[in-house]
Amino acid sequence: MVDYKTKATSLYANANFVPSQRLHLFTTLSYHKSTAEYDPVEMPDITDKLEGDLTHQDFSFDHMHEYSNHDFGSVNLALGFGYLIAAQTTFTFDLEYADLTDDSGTAGTDPYYVYGDESGSWYMIRSGLKFDF
Amino acid sequence: MKSKLTIFSIGLLLLLAASFSVAQSEETVDKYSLWLGGYYADSSDYxxxxxxxxxxxxxxxxVPSFKFGWxxxxxxxxxxxxxxYLDEENIxxxxxxxxxxxxxxxxxxxxLSRQLQQDLLTNMETREAGGxxxxxxxxxxxxxxxSYHRREILxxxxxxxxxxxxxxFTASHRSILKSGEEQAIASNHCLSCHLTSKSQELESSTHQFQAGIxxxxxxxxxxxxxGFRMYESHVPAPSAYYDEAKHxxxxxxxxxxxxxxxxxxxxxxxxxxPKTEKxxxxxxxKGDLGKGKFAGSLSYSRSENKYSELTSNAxxxxxxxAVTMNPQTRFIARLTGVRREADDPFIDVRDYRVGRTTPSYLQSNFDYERQSSLDRADGKITAEVIRRLNPKMTLSVLAGYNRVDRYSYPDSDDNLVSGTFIGQAKLNYRKGLKYRSSFKYRFEKTSDPFNTFKGLFEERGREILTRNVSASPFFFIFYWEREALKYQNITTEPTDLHEFAWKSTWRPTLKTSVNLGLNAKFDKNGDLDSLDVKHSSFQPHLSLTTAPNPKWSFTAGLTLNSSKSRGPVTVALFDG
Known part of the structure; x- marks a missing residue:
């Protein structure tokens, strides 16, 4: 019998600020950390219950509990503003950023989950003009 | 072509609806907004x-994009x-x-577009010591x-x-269309365990339609x-080479x-x-009955896999x-029943060593009819009393019983009957607009929860794993004999379940609120003689919302989720 433990922590903050009738600012920041792991698997010693020569088998399974390890940390940021540059015309700017760090393994003897190292980041800047009429 | 037809149909619907609305000759107020711009995106690493x-x-x-509002x-x-419109796949x-x-x-x-990852299969590589x-x-x-492109029309x-x-008259429709490419993994048989991965084209559609009066x-x-629902894939299944059998x-x-x-x-x-239809x-x-009100429904559904011709009916x-017993007390009774039947497919397996000269004691036929675990008669009854104790507190107490009879499971002559007693108490407290809180406790006690019969383990306590199901003179156990040695029922379903939920809201001012709560759950199965299955989870949460003045608004929160499951881990023996 083995324990499988998962932990997930989420933090978020969101703010909107309207300093004037022309300007509107907003931002959202979130952080998420999730881990999952098995306790080490201690397989019973069955050598005295075997008939025949199975000494070529390896029943230790020392690293089996590491196959399903997860350890991700991710940061997501969104911020932007809208500025009324003329009557019925607003300039907008939005930034989205996502970064994920995969601490579930290494490239060596402690392998990552089945997809390999998933660490990476992505960002997007979206901007334009809004016309109201 | 189909996607173009879909987009054209949506456009036509929008145009018709717009024309219908605009055709009204009443005084109107129209507002339009148009956003024109674009985006630039990039990434690093994975x-x-x-x-x-x-x-x-x-x-x-x-990438150019736009928004339009009317x-x-x-x-x-x-x-x-x-x-x-963000881009051609995100609209x-x-x-x-x-x-x-x-x-x-x-x-x-x-x-939307969704990226899919590739299972590198690197943990699927091993060999016994000694070759x-x-x-x-x-x-x-x-x-x-x-990746795939998912389109949904409602x-x-x-x-x-x-x-x-x-x-x-009401009618609703929902279509989900997926197109792209995904990973498909073929598994060769265990005499030479060999997994092969290749790309598989993805082109599927789900359509759901409901109409009523x-x-x-x-x-x-x-x-x-x-109601009608169907799922279908529009591309052929991938194919894989299955290795030649050999030592x-x-x-x-x-x-x-x-x-x-x-x-x-x-x-x-x-x-x-599969190609499925339901x-x-x-x-x-619903209406009045005596001093109370009632609501009832009766439904029938039929599902079919059009390729295998397997069906299920429910x-x-x-x-x-619900009845108000007095100004402080309300009583609610709920009764549900489900009768579901599913076809039992016949599993045709080659005989052991077919075509080879085989001693009579080794001749075995593995064919069988797989009894569906979906077959069941499921009845549940609950009774709840809600009573206002005083102007600030309300207490509700619920008791119920759920009986599930899975007839013909695991074999045609069997029936697995699970019974669950349910007890629940909930207390609500409110102090004006400043503070409110609720606490709930729920308990479920189940006898004979669903399990897979003889799914795991050979007999416990055997000193030597000797065969006892064949009269053959060989000293070893044939792989198919091990099926008869299995004895342990497996389940993750609990016999005892406890749930706690507490949540509280505090409003120090009309512009600020603080929420604090905790959900906790613990369950275990005490009926498994050699397994210790149990689960626990804790989810505290805290959030703050405030708008101190018309210029500022702020929200923040923290959620934790910690869970632990205890269950068996087994390893397949190569020599099995």
């Missing part, structure tokens, strides 16, 4: 996780249209139209870039046909609804190993998608009755 729901092929390019208001009608659109209470129409289009049995893998499409219409009896007849509300170490004995396989040395389709009818009735009935 972007398929961080940018899972983004169209990564546009990275490093400037709001039209009249004294007795309204029309709204919003479109957000959100919604149109709603209303004329008084006679006509409502709502159509939505949601389109024995082997497990290998081959990525036939190493470095493949899997529409809903409501028409008041006759006002006196409030006769109303509701009316007031005498003092009762009656209704009928018809995993010396490569010989093919003629001996081949008849132990259902197939070998051949190319066959795998990962085939049809349903539902009747509803009758579902529900009845609720």
């Amino acid at each position: 972007a398929k996780k961080a940018g899972e729901y983004r169209l990564l092929e546009n990275a490093g390019e400037l 709001q039209s208001l009249r004294p007795n009608s309204s029309f709204d249209l919003d479109v957000d 959100v659109g919604r149109m709603t139209s209303r004329i008084g209470d006679r006509y409502n129409f709502d159509v939505q289009y949601r389109s 024995g049995k082997i497990l290998t893998h081959d990525l036939m499409d190493a470095g493949a870039d899997y 529409s809903k219409v409501s028409l008041l046909l006759q006002r006196d009896n409030n006769v109303r 509701d009316a007031e007849v005498s003092k009762y509300d009656v209704g009928y609804q018809f 995993p170490v010396n490569g010989g004995s093919g003629v001996e190993f081949a008849p132990r396989q259902l197939y070998d040395d051949t190319t066959l389709a795998f990962s085939a998608q 049809m349903s009818h539902k009747l509803r009735l 009758w579902v009935g529900a009845f609720n009755y």
Whole structure:
């Protein structure tokens, strides 16, 4: 019998600020950390219950509990503003950023989950003009 | 071509609805907004996780996009249209139209792209010490870039046909279309365990349609609804070569190993998608009964896999009755029943060593009829009393019983009957607008929860794993004999479950609120003689919302989720 433990922590903050009738600012920041792991698997010693020569088998399974390890940390940021540059015309700017760090393994003897190292980041800047009429 | 037809159909619907609304000759207020711009996106390292729901092929390019909004208001009608076009695969659109209470129409289009990852299969590589049995893998499409485009179309219409009896027709539709490429993994048999991975084209559609009519007849509300749902893949299943049967170490004995396989040395389709259809009818009735009110429904549904011709049928009935016993006390009774039957497929397996000279004591036929665990008669009854203890506190107490009879499971002569007693108490407290809190405790005690019979373990306590199911003179156990040695039922379903939920809201000012709560759950199964299955989880949460002045608004929160499961871990023996 083995324990499988998962932990997930989420933090978020969101703010909107309207300093004037022309300007509107907003931002959202979130952080998420999730881990999952098995306790080490201690397989019973069955050598005295075997008939025949199975000494070529390896029943230790020392690293089996590491196959399903997860350890991700991710940061997501969104911020932007809208500025009324003329009557019925607003300039907008939005930034989205996502970064994920995969601490579930290494490239060596402690392998990552089945997809390999998933660490990476992505960002997007979206901007334009809004016309109201 | 189909996607173009879909987009054209949506456009036509929008145009018709818009024309219908605009055609009204009432005084109107129209507002339009148009956003024109574009986006630039890029990524570093492995972007398929961080940018899972983004169209990564546009990275490093400037992509034009737009938004459009149109709001039209009249004294007795309204029309709204919003479109957000990010790129060719990420589009959100919604149109709603209303004329008084006679006509409502709502159509939505949601389109997104999703990145899929590739299982590298690196943990599928091992070999016994001494060059024995082997497990290998081959990525036939190493470095493949899997993703799909998901489009969803939803529409809903409501028409008041006759006002006196409030006769109303409603219809809704939902389509989900997926296209792209995903990973498919074929598994060779265990004499030479070998996994092969390749790309598989993805082109599937799900369509769901519902239509019904509701009316007031005498003092009762009656209704009928018809439903239809279908799923289909529009591409052929991928195919894979299945290895030639042979001894995993010396490569010989093919003629001996081949008849132990259902197939070998051949190319066959795998990962085939079903074509399913589901049809349903539902009747509803509600009204006054004695001093209380009742609501009941009866439905029938039939599902079929059109390729395998396997079907399942279900009758579902529900009845609720609520009555106010006195100004402080309310009583609610709920009764539900489900009768479900599913076809039992016949599993045709090659005989052991078919075609080979086989002693009589080794001749075995493995064919069987797989009894469906979906077959069941499920009945549940609950009774709840809600009582206001004083102006600040309300207490509700619920008791119930759920009986599930899985007839014909695990064998045609068996029936597994599970019984669950349910007890629940909930206390609500409110102190003006400043503070409110609730606490709930729920307990479930189950006898004989669902399990897979004899799914695991050979007999416990055996000093030597000797065979006892064959009269053969061989000293070893044949792999198929081990099935009869299994004895342990497996389940993750609990016999005892405890749930706690507490949540509290504090409003120090009209502009600020603080929420604090905790959900906790613990369950275990005490009926498994050699397994110790239990689960626990804790979810505290805290949030703050404040708007100190008209210029500022702020929200923040923290959520923790900690869970632990305890269960068995087993390892397949190569020599099995």
